Amino acid sequence: MLTIGLEEVHFHAFHGLYPEEAIIGNEFIVDVHVTIPGTHPVDSISETVNYQGLYNIVKKIMAIPQPLLEQVVYSMSDAIKHKYPEIQRSVVSLRKMNPPMGASVRNSIVSLEKNY
Template sequence: MLTVGLEQATFRAFHGLYPEERVIGNEFVVDIFVTIPGTHHIDSIAETVNYQGLYNIVKKIMAVPQPLLEQVVYNISGAVKEKYPEIQRSVISLKKMNPPMGAPIRNSIVTLEKNY
């Protein structure tokens, strides 16, 4: 198996359950890892998952506000699988930095691990 991924892709986005989160926005950090069969030497980008393609998918999904972070990671997972059908597994983590909870919390996090 071969894993390709991105760590700490950072976005300004407007996800959140509360109306003020959709106005003020927040900083979000995404980690995404995908696994494909990797039993042979790879000589071409066409034989793997292009991490620029992963970034473009995440960027597009992050631009559409959702009330729940769970929706965001499921949307990323579906879009990645659609573009790269050879993916056998994905792990996607989404962190909301300094969530508005009235307490000093570095981040909240939602992680989706999925086998296809």
Template sequence: MLTIALEQIRMRAFHGFYPEEQVIGNDFIVDVSVTFPETSPVDGLSDTVNYQDLFTVVKTVMDVPRPLLEQVVEAISNAVREKYPRIKRTQVSLRKMNPPMGADIRNSLVSLEREY
């Protein structure tokens, strides 16, 4: 099995349950990892997962505000699997930096791992 990943993609987005989060926005960090059967040798992009495409999928999903972070990681996972049906596993983690909780918290975290 071969794994391709992008780690600590930093983005500004407008996800959140509270109306002010959807106006003010927040900083997010996304990690996405996919595992698929190895094609040996890997001679071109058709033999692997293009991480530029992976980034484009993440950005497209992050551009659509959602009230729950669980919805965001699910949408990323589904979109990646749709683009690359041969994927056997996805793992997506989403950190909301400085969540509005009235306390000094670095980030909240939602993570989804799926096997196909």
């Protein structure tokens, strides 16, 4: 198996349940890892998953405000699998930094792991 990923991709986005989150937004960090068969050496970008393509998917979805982080990670996972059908496993994690909950919390996290 061959794993390709992006770690700690930073975005300012507007996901969240509370009205102020739609106005001021928050800082988010995304991690994405995908696994494809690794039965032979890769000689061409067409034989693997282009991490620039992964970034473009994540960026596009992060630009669409959603009330729940769960919705965001499911959208990312589905879009990545659609673009790269050879993927056998994906893990998408989304951290909201300093979530507005009246407590000192570094981040909340939602992580979705799928085997295909």
